[in-house]
Amino acid sequence: MAKWLTRSRFFICVLTVWLISHPCLSDTHQDKLEKHYLHYMFTALTKADLFPDFTAVGVVDDRLILDYSTEVPDWTRLILTEDDGIETLVQQYDSKDWYKHQLHILSNCTNCSELHAFQRLIGCEVxxxxxxxxxxxxxxxxxFxxxxxxxxxxxxxxxxDKCPKAKEMxxxxxxxxxxxxxxxxxxGKCMEWILIFNNTxxxxxxxxxxxxxxxxxxSKLDLSCLATGFYPRDIEMNIRLNESVLDNQTSSEIRPNANETFQMRVSVKIDRNSEGSYDCFVIHSSLTEPASVAWDGKCSTFETESQQTFIEVILSVLVLSVVSVMLCSVVILCQCKKESNESFLAVGRNHHHDYGAVSERIAMATR
Structure with a gap:
């Protein structure tokens, strides 16, 4: 019995390793899994010294589509103008006054000195x-x-109900x-709206x-491919040699841009003297067909130029420092010769005053 148990465990381990390493389940196929969602968050607060006492925010696939608060009493749609149903729900049933009323019932006060929060999350995911x-x-x-x-x-x-306080409500x-x-x-309308948004x-x-x-x-080159500004999030990108995907590619994973689009970078090391046609092959839902951008075979010299520029700057600073020291020495000698009664400490104080003025200008500039 123990022997069969040991064999069974060994078989399960082998099967698990095979499943994880199988090409059908590898990372190269994960891009075919799409996730989309539409969320609305409503928040009502009893004590709102720093925040509005009511806010509503709508988000679809990482994009802010609606923003409302008591400080800006207008439903601001940032992307679509048509109603997806949530505003009708708010107008007919669940207005901001409804949220505040529920909050007052739960907190058992109308003008609370303590902070209480009543929140709602409604939406759909596919x-x-x-x-x-x-x-x-x-x-x-x-x-609550x-x-x-x-x-x-x-x-x-x-x-x-999820807590005793919810039973009566x-x-x-x-x-x-x-x-x-x-x-x-x-x-049902939420799901239709997600599909409309992602197709539009x-x-x-x-x-x-x-x-x-x-x-x-x-003897190596770092060949890098960057795709940026794309939406939706899902993308497939590979560096190829003669239309064959290269192994050992490293990826930055998908990252957000400031304008609510996304970017991704993949890199691979290649021989400096290798021959062949390299390109970046991209598949994205916004493209009618895959995009291919060929490498021109040139190597960027940005780092070399930067190092040279840095050296030039250092040399310039050293030259200016030497000239400044020489000028200061001449000025001090002239002052000592012209006004023998002025002490060296007084000259030091004058220079210290100049440095103080510079520090003040720097502080003002950084405000």
Missing amino acids: EKFNGTVTSLRFFDEYG DGEDFMTFDSDTLQWI KKYWDLQTGRNQFIKDYF YKNSPEVYISARRDPDDH
Whole structure:
């Protein structure tokens, strides 16, 4: 029995290693898994000395699409102008006054000196693999003072209480059949809106390929490919030699840009004297066909030029320092000769005053 148990464990270990290393499950295929989401967050505060007492924020796939607060009392849509259903929900059922009312009930006060928070997260998420939807999730969840409070069950149109304080409010919310049906209908519209957004708002990547000398091995070059400014997030990028993907590529992973697009860089070491056609091959949903940018075979000399410029700057500073010392010496000798009664300490104080003025200008410039 022990022998079979040992063999079974060995078989499971081998099977696990094979599954992890299998090419179908390798990182090169992870880009085919797409994740999209639409989230709305509502927050009401009892004591808002530093923050608005009510805010609403909408985010779709890392992009801010809606921003509202009591300080700016307008629904500001940053990307789309059409209503995806959430504003109708707010206007008909859950206005900012509704959130404040629920908060006052839970905190048991209207003008609280303590801080209490009532929050809501509503939206949907979808996962697609190779273009096929594999997972859908709809949710409408509430929290009070940082703890789970209530969540909605769209199948039964009932609310699920998450803490003792939510039990009484659940009974009242369950009776609001019109509101509950609207929330369920919104879930379907939420999914449609995600698909519309991802089919409408796409940015094509800008692709650059360059090479520089490897600082550790002068017989090698670091060949690098950069794709930037693309949206949505998912992208596939590889450096190829004669249309064959090279091994041992390193990736920066996908990173966000300041304008809510993304960037990614891949690099690989190649022989300095290698021959062949190198290119950067990019696949992205914004492109009607894959993009290929060929390397021109040139090596960047930026680092060499930078080092030379640095040396020139150092030499210039040294020359100016020597000239300044010589001039200061001449000035001191002339002053000592012209005014024999002026002490060396007085000259030192005058120079110290000049340095103080410079430090003041630096402080002003850095404010």
